[in-house]
Amino acid sequence: MTTHTYRTIPESLAVLKNEQLAQSLYDEGGVIMEGTLLTLHGEAHRTRRRLEMRVFKRSFFRYYETEVFPRALAELLGPTVSSGACDLVDFGYRITMNLTADFAGIDRPTRSTGETAELLELVKTFSEGATLVHSTRDKDEVREEVRAALRRFESSFLRHSIKRRVALIEQHGRGELAEEDLPRDVLTVLLRNEDRLELPPELLCREIAFFLQAGSHSTANSMVHAMHNVFEWMRQHPEDRERLLKDRLFVQRCVHESFRLHPASPVAWRKPVCPMHLENGTALGLDDRVELDLYSANRSPDVFGADAEVFNPHRTVAPGHEPFGLTFGTGVHTCLGRDLDGGFVPRGAVDPETHQYGIVAQLVRALLEAGATPDPARPPERASHTARPNWGSYPVVFR
Numbered sequence: 001m002t003t004h005t006y007r008t009i010p011e012s013l014a015v016l017k018n019e020q021l022a023q024s025l026y027d028e029g030g031v032i033m034e035g036t037l038l039t040l041h042g043e044a045h046r047t048r049r050r051l052e053m054r055v056f057k058r059s060f061f062r063y064y065e066t067e068v069f070p071r072a073l074a075e076l077l078g079p080t081v082s083s084g085a086c087d088l089v090d091f092g093y094r095i096t097m098n099l100t101a102d103f104a105g106i107d108r109p110t111r112s113t114g115e116t117a118e119l120l121e122l123v124k125t126f127s128e129g130a131t132l133v134h135s136t137r138d139k140d141e142v143r144e145e146v147r148a149a150l151r152r153f154e155s156s157f158l159r160h161s162i163k164r165r166v167a168l169i170e171q172h173g174r175g176e177l178a179e180e181d182l183p184r185d186v187l188t189v190l191l192r193n194e195d196r197l198e199l200p201p202e203l204l205c206r207e208i209a210f211f212l213q214a215g216s217h218s219t220a221n222s223m224v225h226a227m228h229n230v231f232e233w234m235r236q237h238p239e240d241r242e243r244l245l246k247d248r249l250f251v252q253r254c255v256h257e258s259f260r261l262h263p264a265s266p267v268a269w270r271k272p273v274c275p276m277h278l279e280n281g282t283a284l285g286l287d288d289r290v291e292l293d294l295y296s297a298n299r300s301p302d303v304f305g306a307d308a309e310v311f312n313p314h315r316t317v318a319p320g321h322e323p324f325g326l327t328f329g330t331g332v333h334t335c336l337g338r339d340l341d342g343g344f345v346p347r348g349a350v351d352p353e354t355h356q357y358g359i360v361a362q363l364v365r366a367l368l369e370a371g372a373t374p375d376p377a378r379p380p381e382r383a384s385h386t387a388r389p390n391w392g393s394y395p396v397v398f399r
C-alpha cells in the first residue's frame with residue numbers, strides 16, 4: 001500500500017472533488033460509521049444525502065438560529081453565568097448536545113441536566129468510535145464500549161423518539177396533522193423515507209448516532225478553539241476588545257479564522273474505487289490511500305497570505321476561497337452542518353440584523369457578552385485521549 005499525501009489547497013480540492021475516490025478515514029471506526037452518510041459512495045451516497053437534505057434547507061438554518069438556538073442557549077447560559085465559572089469544554093458539549101439532539105430528532109422528555117449528561121456520555125463514546133483511527137486507546141476496548149453505548153442509546157432515547165414520530169407521521173397521513181407541524185429533524189425525514197431507501201433498524205440507529213456525534217463533537221471543539229483565539233486576540237489587541245462586543249460580523253470573521261486554523265478533522269483520507277490516475281498524473285492502485293493534510297492546506301501562504309500560520313481576523317483571503325479554507329470539506333461530502341455552524345460568509349454589504357452568523361459565532365458572542373474570561377487560577381489543558389489537537393479543559397470565569 002502506498003500513501004500519497006497532499007498539503008496544498010489546489011491538490012486537496014482536486015482530490016475532494018474526484019468522484020472516483022471514496023471516503024476511508026472512518027474504515028477503522030466501522031462499529032458506528034458503517035453505512036452512515038459520510039462513508040457512502042456514488043449512487044448510495046447521492047440518494048441518502050438527497051433524502052437528508054430535506055432537513056438542511058436555507059429556511060431551516062434561519063428557523064434554527066432564530067428560534068431553536070436562543071431557547072437552548074437561555075436554558076443553559078443563565079444558570080452557568082450565575083454560578084460564576086464554567087469549563088468551556090463541558091459547556092460547549094452540553095449546549096451543542098441539546099442543539100444537535102433537536103435537529104437529529106432525539107427527544108429528551110425531561111430536558112433535565114441528568115438526561116443531557118446521559119446523552120452526552122453516549123455521544124462522547126460515539127465520537128471516540130468514529131475517530132478511532134486517531135485514538136490513543138486500545139481500539140478493541142473502544143469498539144466494545146461503542147457497541148454497549150449504541151444499545152443503551154436505542155433503548156433509552158431512540159426507541160421513544162421513533163415511536164412518537166411514527167404516530168405523528170401516521171396522523172399526518174390521515175390528514176389530521178399539517179406538514180409544518182411535523183418535527184423538522186433527520187429522524188423524521190428518515191422515518192418518512194419518501195425515497196424508499198433501504199434503512200434497516202441498526203443502520204437507522206448508527207445514522208442518528210453519527211449525526212449526534214458529527215454535530216456536537218466538532219461544534220463544541222470549534223467553539224473552544226474560537227474562544228481561545230478571541231481571548232488571545234483581545235489580550236494582544238486591546239483596541240479590538242470593544243469591537244468584539246459590538247460588531248457581530250467581526251465575531252463571525254474571528255470564528256471563520258479560527259475554523260481555518262483548527263479544522264475539526266485535521267486530515268481527510270480517500271481510497272480509489274478502481275485503478276485510476278489523479279489529475280497530477282499519479283497512478284493509484286486499489287490498496288493505495290490519499291491523505292490530505294487539511295491543517296497544512298488551510299495555512300497555505302498562496303491563499304491566506306504570508307502570515308497564514310497565525311490568527312488574524314483582518315486578513316484578506318485570495319478570491320474564490322472560503323475564509324475557513326477546507327475545514328468543512330468540499331465536493332460530494334461537503335459538511336451538511338456548514339451553514340448551521342458557520343453561517344453565511346458575507347459577500348459585500350449585509351444587513352447585520354438579518355444576517356445568519358452561525359451557531360459558533362452566536363455562542364462566542366453570548367459568552368463574551370456574559371463576561372467570560374480565562375480563569376487565572378486554572379490554565380487550560382489539551383485533551384489527552386486523542387491525537388487530535390483539542391482542548392481537554394478550558395476553565396473560564398464570568399466577570
Ligand code: HEM
Pocket residue numbers: 023025037038039049211214215216218219222263264265268269326327328329330332333334335336337338340341
Ligand atoms: C465546526 C463544526 C463542523 C466541522 C468543522 C465539520 C466538518 C466536516 C467535514 C470536514 C466533513 C467532510 C469530511 C470529508 O469529506 O471527509 C463533514 C461532513 C459532514 N458533516 Fe460536518 N462539521 C461540523 C459540524 C457539523 C454539524 C453541526 C453537522 C450536523 C448537521 C454536521 C454534519 C455533517 C454530515 C452529515 C457530514 C457528511 C456529509 C456527507 O458525507 O455527505 N457537521 N463535516
